Structures are given as structure tokens and as C-alpha cells.
Amino acid sequence: DAGVIQSPRHEVTEMGQEVTLRCKPISGHNSLFWYRQTMMRGLELLIYFNNNVPIDDSGMPEDRFSAKMPNASFSTLKIQPSEPRDSAVYFCASSQEREQFFGPGTRLTVL
Amino acid sequence: GENVEQHPSTLSVQEGDSAVIKCTYSDSASNYFPWYKQELGKGPQLIIDIRSNVGEKKDQRIAVTLNKTAKHFSLHITETQPEDSAVYFCAASFQGSQGNLIFGKGTKLSVKP
Numbered sequence: 001d002a003g004v005i006q007s008p009r010h011e012v013t014e015m016g017q018e019v020t021l022r023c024k025p026i027s028g029h030n031s032l033f034w035y036r037q038t039m040m041r042g043l044e045l046l047i048y049f050n051n052n053v054p055i056d057d058s059g060m061p062e063d064r065f066s067a068k069m070p071n072a073s074f075s076t077l078k079i080q081p082s083e084p085r086d087s088a089v090y091f092c093a094s095s096q097e098r099e100q101f102f103g104p105g106t107r108l109t110v111l
Numbered sequence: 112g113e114n115v116e117q118h119p120s121t122l123s124v125q126e127g128d129s130a131v132i133k134c135t136y137s138d139s140a141s142n143y144f145p146w147y148k149q150e151l152g153k154g155p156q157l158i159i160d161i162r163s164n165v166g167e168k169k170d171q172r173i174a175v176t177l178n179k180t181a182k183h184f185s186l187h188i189t190e191t192q193p194e195d196s197a198v199y200f201c202a203a204s205f206q207g208s209q210g211n212l213i214f215g216k217g218t219k220l221s222v223k224p
Contacts, residue, residue, distance in 0.1 A: 004154075031210045042216045043155070043200065056211065091154050095210045098143050102154035 004103035006092050012109045018080040021106045024073055025094030033093040033100060034067055034077050043091075049075065082110045113138040115203050117215025125223050130188045132218045134201035137182070141203040144184045145212065146175060149198045158199075159186070191222045 005024040013019055025032050033048040047057040049069045057067070064083070069075040079086055087110050093100040114137040124130050136144075142163035147155035161168045161175045161184065168175050174187040188195055198219050202212040 033211075043214045045211065045214075048211055050210075093154075098204065098210060099145065099157055099160065100210065100212060102147075102156070105154050 004092055004094055004101055006090075006103040006106050008106060009104060010107045010109075012111065013082055014111050015083055016081045017110075018078065019082045019086075019108060019110075021077040021090050021092075021108070023075045023077070023092030023103060025075070025092070026096075026101055027073070029094035029096045029101075030072070031095045031100075032069060032075050033095075034075070035091040035093065035102075036088045037091060037105070038088045046077070079108075082108075084110045086110050113141065113203065113205070113213045115201060115213045115215045117201050117218060119218060120216065121219045121221070123221045123223065124191055126191060126193060128191055130191050130195070130220055130222075132186045132199055132201070132220070133183065134185070134203075134215050135181075135183050136203040136213075138203070138205055139179075139182065140205040141182075143204045144175070144177060145202050146173075146186050147200040147202065147214075149200065149217075151197075155200055188220075191220075193222050193224050196220055196222045 007022045031050050034046040037043045046059045047067045052069045067077045089105045089107050091102050091105045093102045117134045145160035148158045149155040159173050159175050161177050172189045177184045198217045200217045201215040204212045
């Protein structure tokens with residue numbers, strides 16, 4: 001298995017632009033998690049899905065952030081409009097039971 | 112809500128020495144405790160985990176201990192090597208949380224040759 005796949009690996013954009021991050025979980029996993037990592041706040045859970053249904057989105061910072069999981073093999077995290085304070089590394093993780101497997105992350109820089 | 116405290120935030124040891132990282136959790140219903148290692152530019156990788164029905168688990172140079180009464184668990188790395196240098200995260204979850212993990216803030220371990 002290729003593991004969790006995220007794209008793009010790096011994204012540089014200007015303030016106000018829309019950003020879409022993509023994730024393909026490990027086949028057969030039924031839970032998917034989106035995290036944000038910064039030096040100041042560490043690893044923060046933004047939202048997680050179980051069987052494609054959003055379970056807890058209390059970590060989503062504000063309405064500018066949205067996430068979807070249209071099927072078991074794909075999820076997106078969208079930021080619109082983006083702001084410089086959104087600059088961070090965004091990780092996607094998937095799990096079947098307890099063990100979460102992380103993707104390589106997307107490093108987002110908003111200028 | 113659930114909270115996980117991790118100490119120390121940074122740790123420097125000489126190659127060959129042991130390293131210990133400690134975490135405490137607040138929710139007594141927590142029953143699964145994984146440890147992740149994150150190398151520079153990579154995502155966190157699971158290195159060992161323990162469930163609440165076990166007090167200790169060992170895998171080669173890595174061991175984890177759990178004290179349910181004190182709500183405390185620790186990672187022990189023996190005979191440290193330079194390649195052990197990374198950021199280590201502890202986490203906790205409870206039955207019914209559908210896999211949701213609460214992470215500590217991380218410990219940056221530096222092993223000096």
C-alpha cells in the first residue's frame with residue numbers, strides 16, 4: 001500500500017486566494033482526520049470523518065475552512081479566502097481501528 | 112474535555128544514554144496511548160502503542176509504561192542513537208471516540224554523537 005497520499009506537497013499562494021488540499025486515505029480505512037501543525041500551537045485536529053460522515057469539526061478555525069469527503073478514497077480541505085495566519089503544515093491521517101497513519105503533509109505558505 | 116500534557120519539551124542526551132519522555136492525561140476513560148515519531152519534513156509515524164489493560168510494552172530499544180491510577184504514561188528509549196533524534200508525540204483516546212486522538216505538544220529529542 002502506498003500509504004496516505006496528500007497533494008500538493010507544497011503550496012504558496014497570496015492572501016485572499018482559495019486553497020484546496022487533497023488527501024487519499026489508505027484503502028479500507030474508515031476514519032479520516034485533518035490536522036494543522038504550527039510551531040506555536042503544535043498538532044491540532046481540525047475535523048475528522050467516520051465512514052465519510054463528518055463527526056467532529058469543532059477544531060475548524062472559522063467559516064473560511066471547509067472539508068468534504070465525497071467517497072471513501074478522497075477528501076479535501078478548502079480555505080477560502082486564505083490569510084497569512086493559515087500558513088502551516090496540514091496533515092491528513094487515516095485509520096481502521098485505533099492506529100492512525102499520517103500522510104507526508106502539505107506545507108502551505110500564504111503571502 | 113480530554114487534555115494531554117507532555118514533558119519535557121526538549122531533551123538532549125549523549126549517544127548510548129537513555130531518554131525518557133512523560134505524559135499525563137485527564138480523562139480516566141482513556142484506554143489507548145500511542146507514541147509517534149516525527150522526523151524533519153515528514154508526517155508523524157507510529158512507533159509503539161499501549162492499551163489500558165497492559166502496564167508495559169517493549170519493542171527492542173523502545174518501551175512504554177502506563178500507570179492508570181496516576182493517569183500517566185512514559186516512553187523509554189535505551190541505547191540512544193543519532194537517528195533517534197526527532198520530535199516525539201504522545202497521544203490518548205478512549206473507547207467510542209472513533210479513533211480521535213488527543214496529542215501532547217511534543218518533545219524534541221537530540222542525540223549527540
